Amino acid sequence: MFTNKEEFKENFLKKLEMMCGKSFGESTKRDHYFTLGNMVREYVSTNWINTNERYRTAREKQVYYLSIEFLLGRLLHHNLLNLGLVDVVKKGLEDLGIDLYELEEIEPDAGLGNGGLGRLAACFMDSLASLNFPGHGCGIRYKHGLFEQKIVDGYQVELPEQWLRHGHVWEVRRADLAIEVPFWGNVETKMENGKLVFRHEHTEKITAVPYDLPIAGFQTETVNTLRLWNAEPSPYPIHQDILTYKRETESVSEFLYPDDTHDRGKILRLKQQYFLVSASIRSIIRSFRKQVGDLYSLSQHIAIHINDTHPVLAIPELMRVLLDEEDMSWNDAWEITINTISYTNHTTLSEALEKWPVRIFQPLLPRIYMIVEEINERFCRLLWDQYPGDWQHIERMAIIAHHEIKMAHLALVGSYSVNGVAALHTEILKIREMNNFYQIFPQKFNNKTNGITHRRWLLKANPLLAKLITEGIGDKWIREPERLCMLAQFKEDFSFLEQLSRVKQHNKRRLADRITMQTGMSINTESIFDIQVKRLHAYKRQLLNILHVMYLYNRLKEDSTFQMHPRTFIFGAKASPGYYYAKKIIKLIHTVADKVNKDVRTNERLKVVFLENYRVSLAEEIFPSADISEQISTASKEASGTGNMKFMMNGAITVGTLDGANIEMKEKAGADNIFIFGLPAEQVLNYDQNGGYHSMEYYYHDKRIRQVMDQLTNGFFPDSDNEFEPIFDSLLIENDQYFVLRDFDSYSAIQAQAGKVYENQNQWRKMSLMNIAGSGYFSSDRTIKEYAKDIWNINPGHY
Structure with missing residues (x-):
């Protein structure tokens, strides 16, 4: 052209x-x-x-990656x-x-995701195409995404994302490939030609219209497809109130993660999940029929991967298609299903492992419920053979128990591969969280440590650093990111380290300009940029960070001998609309920022910034500018993390716990090039299981903790009234679920150490370089190669 x-x-x-x-x-x-x-x-x-x-003519095996999120960013x-x-x-x-x-x-920014789950999916799409693997994505085309975050008087306010207001230049609407997805109704069962037949009748149908986006690989001819489904009214609705039907239909693809604290929200979320998998599975089968035809060979030609529990209904939906539409026997359909579907688990948090009440699930998806019920019955029979008479054991492992359907259990039973996303995470799944299933299906479990696409997060986001790397080791690292390890040869090269420092200063100035533009605040670019940007959740412990800021402020005010290198603490995070506690933490960050930033006695050495509406395009400016990367989740709670990898690849030094991929980052960068603190995972798990932690002891025995805790409620913050009582109560009355007070001393000590090391700029630059040198392993290219070889059994094309 x-x-x-x-x-x-x-x-x-x-x-x-x-x-x-x-x-x-x-x-x-x-x-x-x-x-x-x-x-x-x-x-x-x-x-x-x-x-x-x-793909059509070669009949090579293809993978379809089903995810409720694809956080693409700008394209x-x-x-x-x-x-x-x-x-x-x-x-x-x-x-x-x-x-x-x-x-x-x-x-x-395309409003199709929230955090690491969606960004991982986007990185995987890039790597699949760049490595010439036949792989496609299936998701939902959310009209308003998650939400646009505005901060008003320190409070998060959610507004609809208007990313589609002017259309989306990258998408192609494929109305000719629309699929009708049924809900509600009833299932008629009868004998036909000596066989039991099921018909789902009197349904409310929603039309799933695909919008396809091309996913172009890096300097290759491969262009894969991300198919996003849009919910539209059926041309022939069976509904008395057309306006209500239209509104309820379009709501299915309107927002990501609708509030599910009430039944209406739960129904909408479940609708979204079935809408995604039903449209995707039937689209895959339709395409497969044209290309190959013989559905008995489906698993030889197709791999379907479910990203976390949201798309787990792909298992009963594939069964439904094979049983009801293809007239297969149960055993044949089950064999095909469990050899086609693989599953990634992303959490050790029990509350994040979805469960659906039968009273909601059964009427909304009556035929799917029948299939899940049959899967459960057959699985429980298998368990009876393994553990005869042990009803409690069987009950713990059942897919349906206590009037709830456990989606993670369904995923574990109905897939051929179950992977964690970091070495520690996978071990916790095997030894603790999913040990019962590991005992029965040990061959299913494997680890695939997450990765990020270095093309976006280094080559695009940090062009000056990419140029410096190329000058040092050539440009083959762009295709072979593991070559970044060659940078280690420059750790004693003063000239190279000086250039590295100049790149960092340039990026810090760029972010400082962004902060000034958004907030009017002037930022000292000679200060340490200490950054925590990620989804707001209690286990990620933004609270520990801001309580430590309060402690530093107290020291600066009260101790004239206290010295610290100027530091700018930068936060970015969205709290789920229904997550009351997380919103309180956002308010606390802003309240602390207001007090600290206005204090002329301290604001030359300490500043706090919250960047609203954290998103991919903003992240591309943040990661290259960071000196310190805050990865301070409670050990054992963060499955992997990917923000930690983006910071590492851009030369930030991690202050973190031995959690998720931090452990592997420590191995790759070297123990001397990361700041580790806090309880290890084994101790956290022991506390969780056996008790023995009493947060009140830390309140009484550590005057720093007592001071900052009291300041939450004693009027230290003007006009705050009882604003922060829920935080105070969670840490003391409710015994501090995520061990914030237990790790406070260790965190304060490691932060002080990091500040001292920063003043030795030659040492800091070496540490920064060694982090970049160790980051090649965390490219999603490596991760995808492992998935392709060990799970999907797909091969790259050679074109």
Whole structure:
């Protein structure tokens, strides 16, 4: 379509006039963005069509990755980078007086995810295509995403994300491939030709319309597909109140994670999950029938992967299709299902392992409930053979028990592979959380430590660092990120370390400008940028961080001999709309920030910043600028983490617990290049199981803790009244579930150590370099190769 900037300019101007019906002189920046976006999408279309044709004719095994989230971020620069077009487009636009960066800023972040779960899925899509693996994603096209976060008087306020207000340039609507998804109704059972037949009747149907996005690999001809399903009214609804039906239908793809603290929200979430898997499974089967035909060989040609428990209904839905639509026997359908579906577990938190009340599940999905019930019956018979007479053991492992359906149990029984996402996490699953299942299915369990796409989080987000790395070790690291280990040769090279420091300072200035623009606050770029950005949850312990900030403020105010290097604490996080406690922590962060930042006696040495509406595009500015990466979850509670890897890859030093992937990061970077503190996982698990922790003891015996705890409720913060009593009570009255007070002393000590080391800039730069050098292992390319070989049994194409 274009190979040089002159061709690009000519095509750009023609395309703009055709699309917008106006001359270049009358056009706007948004016109320029949509013109360029359409040109790029058309540019990949030929390879997209060719890729799908290769898959169809070669009949090679493909993987479908089902996820409730795909946190893509902006795609314009990412696609230009992968297609090798950045320089041509940038120079061509400059000739026309257009700044490519300004066009990139017009693109909204696609509102399709919340945190690490969705970002992992997006990184996996990039790696699959870049490594030429035949792999596609299936998700939901949320109209308003999670929410747009606004902070008003320190409180989180949720507004609908309007990312689709102007359309989405990357998607192609495929109305011809729409699928009807049924809900409610009843199941008629009768004998036909000597066989029991099930018919789901009097249903309320929702039309799932696919919107396909091309996922272009990095400088390769492979273009895979991310298929997002949009919920639309059926052309022939069986519904008396059409307006109510239309509103309820469209709500299925309106918001990610609707509030499920009430039955209406639970029904909507369950609808979303079945909507995703029913449309995806039937789409996969339809495509497979055209390409291969013989469904008995499905598992030889197709791998279906479920990302956490949200898509677990893929198991009974595949069974339903094979039983009711393909007329298979139970045994044949089950054999195909358990050899086709694999499952990733992302948590050790019991509250995050979904359970659905039968009273909600059965009427909404009557045929699926029958199948789940039969799976449960057959599994319990197997357990009876293993543990005859041990009803309690069988009850603990049953898929349906106490009027609840346990989705993790269904996933464990109905899949051929169950993987954790970090070495520690997988061991906890095997030894503790899922030990009962491990005893029966040891061959299913394996570990696949998470990874991130270094193309977005280093090459795109930190171009100056990427350039410096290439100057040092060549550019083969872009395709082979494990080559980053070669950077270790420069740890005694003063000139290289000085250049590394200059890159960091440039990135800190960029983020400081962003902070000034958003908040009006002036930031000292010579201060330590100490950053914690992630989903707001009690176990991630943003609370420990801000209580330590309060302690530092007290020291600065009360101890004239206390010295500390200036430090800027930066937070970014969204709290789930129904998560009252997490919202209180956001309010506390802002209340502390207000007091600290206004105090002229201390604000030269201590500042607190909260960046609202944390998202991928903002993260791309944050990670390169960090000096310290806060990874301070309670040990054993964070399955892996991926933000920790992004910080590491950009040269930040981790202050963290021995949790999730932090353990493997310590191994790769070296124990001297990370700051570890806090309870180990074994001790946390022991406390959880056997008790013995009394948070009140730490309150009474540590005056630092007593002071900051009292300040939550004693009027230290003006006009706060009883605002922070829930936090006070959770830590003392409710015994501090996540051991914030237990780890406070250790955390304070390691933070003091980190501050002292930072003042020895030569040592700090070496530590930073060794983190970058050790980060290649955490590329999602490595992770995907492991999934492809050990779980999916798919091979890369050679084109």
